[in-house]
Amino acid sequence: MEKALLVTCGIEKEDSWEVEDASSELRALTLSTTAQVLEEVLCRRHEPAPSTFIGKGKAEEIGELCRGRDADLVIFGNDLTATQQRNLEELWSIKVIDRTQLILDIFAQRARSTEGKYQVELAQLLYLLPRLSGKGIMLSRLGGGIGTRGPGEQKLEMDRRRIRKRITKLEGELEALRRRRSTVRKKRLDLPLSTVAIIGYTNAGKSSLFNRLTDSQETVEDRLFSTLDPVARKCVLPNNQRVIFLDTVGFLHNLPHHLIESFQATLEEVTEADLLLHLLDVSHPRVREQNDAVCQVLKDLKIERKPVISCLNKVDLLSSVSERGKARLQKEFQSAMLLSVKTGEGIDKLLDQLTGTLQNLLTRIGVLLPHNKMGYIELIYSQGVVTKREDRQEGVYLEAELPTKVVAMLRGVTYSLRT
Ligand SMILES: Nc1nc2c(ncn2[C@@H]2O[C@H](COP(=O)(O)OP(=O)(O)OP(=O)(O)O)[C@@H](O)[C@H]2O)c(=O)[nH]1
Ligand SMILES: [Mg+2]
Structure with a gap:
């Protein structure tokens, strides 16, 4: 297990996050890998020092600390330029990883699908490329960040020309996969079911709720x-x-932009959902900042106007908060619902709210289906809520609330459609 020293530097001009918060998030990120945290060093600067980010004096101080504590690597809570990273590695004779590389490491460890793996490898190579210029960091040092992950020993031996070739190949493969995926999604959209994307800060409990x-x-x-x-799954x-x-x-707050781009395909799913379920971990001391970070990503994706239901999850951990305190929290977070996926508290209410909101996205119609189009009756019953049915001589008359997608499908097949 590698022993890591964590360094987070607050830059006055840049970030709204307190350096303490950024550092505790860096600790959580590090603990999500196999590394062990030796110590957290916090510092503040007006702006980054061009050659070492943290300044010469601080760099020497940390060098001492690394030797004293026998650290295997230093992880930065900031993003370093190739030069800063190289200078610090030379100064300390130790591996230095910045926040982006750490996140890429975690992604590399987690990626399961072919597409996910390609995306991570592409992001890793794009990250490495500018770092191979000039004298370059020793390739062996770049052997991934923590443990043996990263693009892998063999790939690291590639020179820049081969890395570029690999990047082009990966981009091509990803494009092909994306096209295939968009066909699959289109099929799913043709199936006219409403889609609800569970979104939120990492570790908020999204997968727990999904399950x-x-x-x-x-x-x-x-x-x-x-x-x-x-992952997508049907539910009644x-x-x-x-x-x-x-x-x-x-x-994640301050997710490096090029990462977002390489994960665009993943986020496309969110972009096309009909409704977002935004989950917040109310027990987290920085729930407000996390909420802001999520809203910022939604803005970046230009989907901040999509209908959203906000939920304050893990409310079981709020036993010491009074009812009035909880009500205040709900109000503060977009009239959020109180939820505990663990105990089940609030799940029924959430389902009601969800049903209501989706129904608001439904269109009320009256439709007369001719006898040769009876197949659509089953579709209407399964996709919507039928409020009236009359069996008439010309066909079956239904009044129903339906997703707009189904309404569009019906237009071509009926004598009369009233919306
Ligand atoms: N106490 C409590 N813990 C919860 C609740 N919901 C989820 N958790 C825990 O929170 C942790 C994270 O849950 P996940 O469902 O993996 O969270 P996630 O949002 O999918 O996380 P990422 O996929 O890592 O972004 C797990 O340890 C869950 O057991 C809850 O209502 N109460
Ligand atoms: Mg999850």
Whole structure:
């Protein structure tokens, strides 16, 4: 097990997060890998020092600490330039990893699907490429961040030309996979079921809720980024409407932008959902900052206007908070619902709210189906809520609330459609 020293530097001009919060998140990220945390060093600067980020004096101080504590590597809570990373490695004669590389390490460990694996490898190579310039960091040092992960021994021997070739190949493969996936998704969309994406900060309890709602067995762990590949599953709501739930990758504050781009395919799923279920871990001391971080990602994805139901999860851990305190919290977070996936508290209410919101997304129609189109009756019953039925001579007349997608399908096949 590698022993890591954590360094987080607060930059006054850049970040709204307190350096303490950033550091405790770095600790949680590190503990999600196989590394062990020796000590956390916090510092503050007005702006990063170009050659060492933290400044010469601080760098020497940390060098001493590394030797004294026999550290195997230093992990930064900030992003370093290739030069800063190289300088620090030379100064300390020790492996230095920045926040992006740490996150990539975790992603590499978690990726399951072919697409997920390709995405991570692509992001890793794009990260490595500028770091191979000039004298470069010793390739063996780049042997992934922690443990033996990272692009792998053999791949690290590749020179830049071969890395570029590999990048082009991966981009091609990913594009092909994306096209295939979009066909699959289109088929799913043709099936006109409403889609609900469970989103939220990493470790909020998304997979736990997904499992509970869909009776599944997705990985649930007290670690950051347990879920990497999105999973979709069907579920029947209490009013018999069928919907698709999506479990998604967790969000993180200051997720490096190029990472977001390489995970765009994953986030496409979220972008196309009809409704978002935003889960917050109310027991987390930084729940407000986490909420802001998620809202920021939604803005980046340009989907901040999508209908959202917010839930304050893990309410079972709030036993010391008064009812009034809880009500205040609910109000503060977009009239959120109180929920505990663990005890089941609030699940029924959530399902009611979900049904209601989805129904608001439904269109009320009256439709007369001719006798040769009876196949659609079953579709209407399974996708919507039928409020009236009359068997007439010309066909069957139904009044129902239906997802807009189904309404569009019906337009071509009926004598009369009233919306
Ligand atoms: N006390 C308590 N713990 C919960 C509750 N819901 C989830 N957890 C725990 O929170 C941790 C994270 O749960 P996950 O479902 O893996 O969270 P996630 O949002 O899918 O996390 P990532 O996939 O890593 O982003 C696990 O240890 C769960 O057992 C809850 O209502 N109460
Ligand atoms: Mg998960």
